[in-house]
Amino acid sequence: MTAAASSTGPMHRWPAKRVVEVVAVVALVAFVLWARARIHGLSEETQATNPIIRWEYLFKRQRTPGELWTRGKQHLELTVVPVAIGLGLSSVLAAIGLRFRWLLAPIFTFAGFLYTIPSLALFAVLVTYNSNWTSAVIALTTYTLLIITRNIVEGIDGVPQAALDAADGLGMNRLQRLAKVEIPLALPVILTGVRVATVTTVGLVGISAVIQLGGLAYLIFDGFNRSFTTELVVGSVGMILLAIALDLVLRGAEWAVTPWARRTVR
Amino acid sequence: MTGTTIELRGVTKTFPGSATPAVAPLDLTMGDGEITVLIGPSGCGKTTTLRMINRLTNPTAGVITIDGTDVRERSLTELRRGIGYVIQQIGLFPHRTVAQNIATVPKLVGWDRARIKARVAELAELVGIEPAMLGRYPAELSGGQQQRVGVARALAADPPVLLMDEPFGAVDPIVRARLQRELLALQARVHKTIVLVTHDIDEAVLLGDKVAVLNVGGILEQFAAPDDLLAHPANEFVADFVGHERSIKRLSLSRVEDLDLGTGPVVDRSASVDEAHAVLARTGSTWLGLTADQQFLGWVPAAELAVAGAGLDGLDALEVRPPAAQVHRDATLREALELILTSSSSTAVVVNDDGTYGGTVTLESIRGGLAR
Ligand SMILES: Nc1ncnc2c1ncn2[C@@H]1O[C@H](COP(=O)(O)OP(=O)(O)OP(=O)(O)O)[C@@H](O)[C@H]1O
Numbered sequence: 001m002t003a004a005a006s007s008t009g010p011m012h013r014w015p016a017k018r019v020v021e022v023v024a025v026v027a028l029v030a031f032v033l034w035a036r037a038r039i040h041g042l043s044e045e046t047q048a049t050n051p052i053i054r055w056e057y058l059f060k061r062q063r064t065p066g067e068l069w070t071r072g073k074q075h076l077e078l079t080v081v082p083v084a085i086g087l088g089l090s091s092v093l094a095a096i097g098l099r100f101r102w103l104l105a106p107i108f109t110f111a112g113f114l115y116t117i118p119s120l121a122l123f124a125v126l127v128t129y130n131s132n133w134t135s136a137v138i139a140l141t142t143y144t145l146l147i148i149t150r151n152i153v154e155g156i157d158g159v160p161q162a163a164l165d166a167a168d169g170l171g172m173n174r175l176q177r178l179a180k181v182e183i184p185l186a187l188p189v190i191l192t193g194v195r196v197a198t199v200t201t202v203g204l205v206g207i208s209a210v211i212q213l214g215g216l217a218y219l220i221f222d223g224f225n226r227s228f229t230t231e232l233v234v235g236s237v238g239m240i241l242l243a244i245a246l247d248l249v250l251r252g253a254e255w256a257v258t259p260w261a262r263r264t265v266r
Numbered sequence: 267m268t269g270t271t272i273e274l275r276g277v278t279k280t281f282p283g284s285a286t287p288a289v290a291p292l293d294l295t296m297g298d299g300e301i302t303v304l305i306g307p308s309g310c311g312k313t314t315t316l317r318m319i320n321r322l323t324n325p326t327a328g329v330i331t332i333d334g335t336d337v338r339e340r341s342l343t344e345l346r347r348g349i350g351y352v353i354q355q356i357g358l359f360p361h362r363t364v365a366q367n368i369a370t371v372p373k374l375v376g377w378d379r380a381r382i383k384a385r386v387a388e389l390a391e392l393v394g395i396e397p398a399m400l401g402r403y404p405a406e407l408s409g410g411q412q413q414r415v416g417v418a419r420a421l422a423a424d425p426p427v428l429l430m431d432e433p434f435g436a437v438d439p440i441v442r443a444r445l446q447r448e449l450l451a452l453q454a455r456v457h458k459t460i461v462l463v464t465h466d467i468d469e470a471v472l473l474g475d476k477v478a479v480l481n482v483g484g485i486l487e488q489f490a491a492p493d494d495l496l497a498h499p500a501n502e503f504v505a506d507f508v509g510h511e512r513s514i515k516r517l518s519l520s521r522v523e524d525l526d527l528g529t530g531p532v533v534d535r536s537a538s539v540d541e542a543h544a545v546l547a548r549t550g551s552t553w554l555g556l557t558a559d560q561q562f563l564g565w566v567p568a569a570e571l572a573v574a575g576a577g578l579d580g581l582d583a584l585e586v587r588p589p590a591a592q593v594h595r596d597a598t599l600r601e602a603l604e605l606i607l608t609s610s611s612s613t614a615v616v617v618n619d620d621g622t623y624g625g626t627v628t629l630e631s632i633r634g635g636l637a638r
């Protein structure tokens with residue numbers, strides 16, 4: 001793995017940091033919310049009888065597993081669907097940019113602009129015209145475009161010229177060259193982009209709690225509103241686990257489709 | 267085998283943003299079934315010339331035809347699948363195993379699996395890639411091994427034309443010599459039209475039926491058979507390029523049978539003593555060779571013949587010394603010279619294919635051969 005990581009540059013090490021970032025942000029938010037809940041509005045007495053975790057909520061309460069499942073599934077859907085759509089759109093954007101080079105800069109500027117729109121503002125605008133679900137998916141998709149498009153372009157550009165010359169020289173047509181040479185060789189970088197986008201989206205899904213979605217993050221906000229720390233902690237831990245799980249799954253996929261990248265002499 | 271001749275007529279390439287052409291108007295005919303070698307200093311346009319043949323680079327002007335058909339009239343993929351291409355940077359696909367790399371073109375043209383497998387095994391053997399390596403990825407091979415896979419990949423679908431850009435540059439001298447021999451042996455069987463780029467004048471001389479010496483700017487300085495090139499360099503540049511020891515190099519190119527062998531100071535054992543004296547007098551030799559039934563028996567010093575004098579009835583009575591130097595008639599002059607220099611005899615006996623006596627080679631006759 002070390003050879004593969006060092007050979008494909010800094011983009012490979014980035015996502016590991018991303019996971020840490022998401023974990024840190026979620027943990028920080030949870031801590032602040034929890035701390036505020038402790039300081040405000042709770043009497044000494046309530047505090048004493050209100051421990052951070054009420055294990056009954058997790059193990060005794062009948063509705064808990066069902067709720068967790070529903071929220072978790074929603075979180076997963078709100079992550080996977082935007083990333084999948086984002087991958088599709090990014091492929092189109094990257095294809096256009098690679099075909100017409102002069103469009104690359106405008107495409108990146110556009111994707112970069114979308115990336116900088118505050119998510120709350122975007123939800124607010126979208127919700128006036130769309131259902132909550134659609135709004136969330138559109139908003140979350142826009143945030144994946146920059147990362148994935150950039151990695152597709154970088155990946156394809158990174159394919160060695162000699163391999164392209166060989167593909168042409170041996171008589172592959174444009175499509176065969178793309179499918180048999182360019183995409184397979186760009187795959188590690190593209191999948192890294194998808195992984196970064198996925199982990200980022202797991203975090204962003206939380207904001208959609210303002211439009212009654214939010215997946216596991218709903219539990220965080222609900223727990224905060226009701227000063228119920230157990231729910232808050234469960235939501236936070238759930239999000240972290242989901243981010244780590246998806247990261248691992250995608251790393252596994254990367255590993256599985258690039259056997260050649262880790263086989264070198266010595 | 268239909269003839270495949272490649273013709274370049276006034277082919278020019280000027281890269282965008284460059285003031286001078288990389289390839290000046292170039293006229294070349296690469297003969298059917300021949301190996302044409304392009305040689306010249308770095309940056310003289312050898313690769314560019316190759317790439318214009320399979321249209322990886324478009325000429326600025328001029329026409330290239332294969333079999334009389336303008337390459338631009340054929341579909342790009344069909345044209346290229348019929349032209350094996352060994353690229354200078356090797357260019358193996360890093361994500362495909364050695365076997366998959368070799369199978370690239372057969373797969374593109376839709377061979378069935380069994381046929382591809384058999385072909386891959388055959389080529390691996392030909393270029394000296396062990397079967398165990400077929401499942402490896404290119405990164406797991408040495409540079410020389412990768413280069414051999416590149417050659418195998420170009421040969422895979424048995425194309426009538428081969429473009430080879432420094433195909434043996436990264437392999438060690440021993441393997442290179444073997445691959446060169448394999449190429450010549452293969453060529454003797456299949457007669458492809460091969461255009462080969464090299465930096466190595468020895469390789470050019472060994473492999474080329476014709477050698478094109480290019481100068482910077484793609485200027486053709488000379489286009490000739492290797493022996494011509496060495497014997498009559500067209501100008502200072504070519505002479506410089508082919509280097510010193512031109513005559514030594516030429517020795518490898520000519521064979522004993524190309525010389526005027528003559529019969530030498532040799533008579534049949536049944537000849538009379540007078541005849542023997544006559545031969546010695548004519549050739550001025552100090553040794554007399556004897557044959558029987560067309561086989562060479564050995565040498566007798568002329569002095570012994572003189573001592574025996576008139577008392578001798580026949581040559582049979584003389585003591586014969588076996589020959590110190592014998593060469594086959596298809597040996598190179600280099601081999602004959604080596605033999606003469608290292609043996610005690612200044613005359614090497616030439617043996618025909620059927621073992622019969624074929625004449626003699628001397629330093630004089632080798633010199634005469636080079637002078638022609
Ligand atoms: N794609 C390109 N764009 C611009 N200039 C090029 C390009 N390819 C080659 N050249 C130039 O054309 C000239 C001939 O290059 P070419 O690669 O044909 O040389 P070569 O004879 O193969 O050299 P070498 O022996 O080093 O491989 C060089 O001056 C090179 O810089």
Ligand SMILES: [Mg+2]
Binds near residue numbers: 312354
């Ligand atoms: Mg070159």
